[in-house]
Amino acid sequence: MNGGDIFIPIIDALLNLQRNIATQNQEDGMYKETVNYIAGILKTTSIPNVITAVSTLVLAVVAVLSLIYRNEAPRTVVTQEYLNTGSKTNYINTSTSGNVSDFSKKRTVANGLRELARDAQVEGDLDKARDRLEQSINIDKEIDNKEGMAVAFSNLGLIASAQHKWDEAEGYHNDSLTMETALGRRDGMAADLNNLGFIAQTRGDLKKAEDYYKKALSLYERLRSKEGIIIQSNNLSTIYLMQxxxxDAKYYRRSLFSKVDI
Structure with missing residues (x-):
C-alpha cells in the first residue's frame, strides 16, 4: 500500500463513522470497530507512510472522541416548545415554579439543546451549534448542572477549533476540564486533555502536546479503555515522529498495535 492509497480506507472509515453519528446511532461497538479498523490500516504501512497517515488520523481524532463521548439525551417536545417561544426566559420562568419538576424540565431543555447543537455540528452549521450550546449553558447555570456545562464547553471548544480560533478553543476546553476534574469524570477529563493536546500540536508546541497526551493516556489506562489507549498511543507516536x-515513536506504535483487533 503506497502513501496515497492509505488515505482511501482511512477516509472511508471516518465517513462511515460520520454517517453513523449523523443518524444518531451512537452504539459503542461502532466506535470500537472504527478505531480498530483505522489502526489496523496503519499497521500495514511502513514508517514513512505512517507519518503521513497518522497526521490525517490526528485531525479526525478530536471529532471522533467528542462526538461519541458527548452524546446526550434525545431532543424532546419540551425543547422544541422552548425554541418556538418568542421569549425564552419567560418560557422557562412561567412554566416552572421552583420544585423538583422544575429542575427536571430545565435539564431536559438543556439536554435537548445540546442534542440539537450536536446535529448542527454534524451538518456543518457551526453558528447554529454555538447558539444552541450557549443557550444550554445559560439554563444549566440556573440549575447548577455542571455535567451539562462541561459537555457544552467542550463542544464549544471543538467549534472554535474547527474555525481555527485556537485561544478560544483552549479556553473552552480548560473550562470543561476544570469541571470534569471537580466532578471526577475521568473519561471527560481524558477527552479534554486530548483536545488540548491537539491544539498544542497544531500550534507547534510539541512538548505541551506530549504532556497533554501522556496525561490522557494515563487516564485511559486507568479506565482500561482500549480505544482511548490506541488513540493516545497514536498521538504520542506522531509527536515523536515529528521530532x-x-x-520513542516505535515504542508507542507497538503499544498501539498490541491493542488492535484485526
Whole structure:
C-alpha cells in the first residue's frame, strides 16, 4: 500500500463513522470497530507512510472522541416548545415554579439543546451549534448542572477549533476540564486533555502536546479503555515522529498495535 492509497480506507472509515453519528446511532461497538479498523490500516504501512497517515488520523481524532463521548439525551417536545417561544426566559420562568419538576424540565431543555447543537455540528452549521450550546449553558447555570456545562464547553471548544480560533478553543476546553476534574469524570477529563493536546500540536508546541497526551493516556489506562489507549498511543507516536525520535515513536506504535483487533 503506497502513501496515497492509505488515505482511501482511512477516509472511508471516518465517513462511515460520520454517517453513523449523523443518524444518531451512537452504539459503542461502532466506535470500537472504527478505531480498530483505522489502526489496523496503519499497521500495514511502513514508517514513512505512517507519518503521513497518522497526521490525517490526528485531525479526525478530536471529532471522533467528542462526538461519541458527548452524546446526550434525545431532543424532546419540551425543547422544541422552548425554541418556538418568542421569549425564552419567560418560557422557562412561567412554566416552572421552583420544585423538583422544575429542575427536571430545565435539564431536559438543556439536554435537548445540546442534542440539537450536536446535529448542527454534524451538518456543518457551526453558528447554529454555538447558539444552541450557549443557550444550554445559560439554563444549566440556573440549575447548577455542571455535567451539562462541561459537555457544552467542550463542544464549544471543538467549534472554535474547527474555525481555527485556537485561544478560544483552549479556553473552552480548560473550562470543561476544570469541571470534569471537580466532578471526577475521568473519561471527560481524558477527552479534554486530548483536545488540548491537539491544539498544542497544531500550534507547534510539541512538548505541551506530549504532556497533554501522556496525561490522557494515563487516564485511559486507568479506565482500561482500549480505544482511548490506541488513540493516545497514536498521538504520542506522531509527536515523536515529528521530532525525529524514532525509538520513542516505535515504542508507542507497538503499544498501539498490541491493542488492535484485526
Amino acid at each position: 525525529g525520535k524514532l525509538d
